[in-house]
Amino acid sequence: MKKIKIINGLAFCSLSANAFAQNPVIQTHFSPDPAPMVYKDKMYVYTGDDIPGYDFYYMTKWRVHSSEDMVNWTDHGVPISLESFSWARDRAWAAQCVQRDGKFYWYICAQTVDNNMAIGVAVSDSPTGPFKDALGKPLVTTGTWDNIDPTVFIDDDGQAYLYWGNSKLFYVKLNKNMTSYDDKITEVPQSVEAFGGLRRPGKSEDVLQKQEKFNDVYVEGPWFYKRNKKYYLMYAGMTDRTECLSYSTSSSPTGPWKYQGKIMTDQPTNSFTNHGGIIDFRGKSYLFYHTGLLPGAGSYGRSTAIEEFKYNADGTIPKITMTKEGVNPVRILNPYQRNEAETIAWSEKCSTSENKKTGVFVSDIRVGGYIKVRAVDFGKGVSEFSASVAAGLDGGILEVRLDKTDGQKLAEIEVPRTGGWEEFKTLTSKITESVSGVHDVYFVFKGKNITAGRKLFNFDHWSFQKK
Structure with a gap:
């Protein structure tokens, strides 16, 4: 029996709830670590590209998709890859793109030829590229494996901030050119009050995953943004041997941070990791995250999924449950154009x-x-x-x-x-x-x-x- 659904004042004809199955939103390739960006009334999502069949996070390139309606996603291909950076050798991991003054800056992380992780930046005149290495060298390199998962935010006063970190959390204030910084790198103090848990000194990530249990603890994948004068830092936390999505807030872009709780936890994502972004589009709020639910997927074959949510009256984020149905369209598609x-x-x-x-x-x-x-x-x-x-x-x-x-x-x-x-x-x-x-x-x-x-x-x- 057909049903009519009213979405944003538009009538949509459906056959059943299954007709609207949407997650994960990209099925032609794996698309981990989604980083959403809104530009000119269109949603873009920048992702990695898992290559399954390996017992590790094997990634060599990054992808971008866009949508005007949140349900039909256009594949724009591979604007950058490891080959785009002369200093990169392996591990094309999480990245984020932001726009400033008509240019697009795509912050990536990769393993260097010196066998460390570093953060680089590519630049383009278009959100879909072509992109090129803006510096010809890493933007952040400290000779460690801490330099992963960059997130960037430009505040109302024009100051841009770059956060990143693996187990530890760091930030710098970027210069207006978005490709340099003058101040030293600052490590963010971690505490139970700030991030819900505290690591024991000397514990490796492998030991933490196998032996320790936490209410929560910062692990990786920060996502930094601002809403109603409040700063939000979502991140991949660790609870009972698997990652969750948690968040902290602050009245300042550099903290101190106050732990607020878990956003998504204990969900059947079929993936040890989770990594996401939160963004508003056409008056609605969305959580982007990844799962390992496509055929042949898993922790090393992850794909972007999306859920709509509403903030609580006090600005806190509710617990979000993953769904197969995903989100509803926010506009209709015109068939009388290419x-x-x-x-x-x-x-x-x-x-x-x-x-x-x-x-x-x-x-x-x-x-x-x-x-x-x-x-x-x-x-x-x-x-x-x-x-x-x-x-x-x-x-x-x-x-x-x-x-x-x-x-x-x-x-x-x-x-x-x-x-x-x-x-x-x-x-x-x-x-x-x-x-x-x-x-x-x-x-x-x-x-x-x-x-x-x-x-x-x-x-x-x-x-x-x-x-």
């Missing part, structure tokens, strides 16, 4: 790739897979569907269906050989079915007289024509 195929709410049996000529496109499409796009507003009707596709072999079929994978079929395109897997051609299909209003759209992948495991075609962009 829409990138890599703008996805949910997908199965496909991935994304990129090249210099085309940019990012959907690739590795297999029989039985699909792409779901949520909250598409058809208005009063459509007459034609167009898709840009590429194939080195024929036999692939692209179906367009409404609201579910076997829902009403609007269009079908049999994809011929186009001259190569990256030689894209735009094909069209007339639509005779009646359709209007807001629907989820499913691009369903099928094959004709081919084996199920064979690659079908690549998919770059799509659009509809009004009736």
Whole structure:
């Protein structure tokens, strides 16, 4: 039985709660350590890129996605990687991007050629790149493994702060150029009052995880921001052998900090670590975090998830429970413009790739897979569907269906050989079915007289024509 949901004054047609399954929000690649940023009425999220199959956090590049509606996420590919930094050798771990004076500064951490961790910064004129190393050397390097997980915030008076730390927590005041600092590095004092727990001297991280139990303790992954004149520091804490998300607050950007409690704990994330960011967008508050719940995932294959929440009246953050459904759309999608195929709410049996000529496109499409796009507003009707596709072999079929994978079929395109897997051609299909209003759209992948495991075609962009 169909139900109508009213979201921000818009009516959305759904078939069941499962139709809105959204977490994790990116399925084509692993996307750990999400760092959200709002720019020009669009949400961006900067992530790592776990490579599963290893018994460690093996990461060599960083990714960026964006969304105007919080549910359909556009893949912008890999604007930076370890190769972007001449001083970096391994461990492309957590990072955050911020905007200042029309430029975008992406603070990363990586292992140096001297076998330590350091923080660097890349710069671009666009939130999606291309980015380049701003310094040609690390911004922060102290010859230790403490220099991980940078978080950056620019205060109302223009002063920028960089926090980071592994077990220990540090900060510096950045200069206005965002690529240097004059003051010395300050270590933040840790106490039960400040962060909920205190480490025993000399205990290694491995021993802590296996033997010690804490109410809470700062571990890594700080996220620094300000709301209503109050400063918030969320971080990955440690409780009973697994990480939680906790936070402290202060009336000053440099403390002293007061422990406020856990935000997300004892959740079935299938991941030892958790790392997140909190941000407001279109009048709503969101927690970004990661889980290990995609097929073949786990603690070394983590993916971005999102939950909406409301602050308590006193500004404290409530306990947040992870969900499969994730968040609701905050606006509708226009089908009568070019829409990138890599703008996805949910997908199965496909991935994304990129090249210099085309940019990012959907690739590795297999029989039985699909792409779901949520909250598409058809208005009063459509007459034609167009898709840009590429194939080195024929036999692939692209179906367009409404609201579910076997829902009403609007269009079908049999994809011929186009001259190569990256030689894209735009094909069209007339639509005779009646359709209007807001629907989820499913691009369903099928094959004709081919084996199920064979690659079908690549998919770059799509659009509809009004009736």
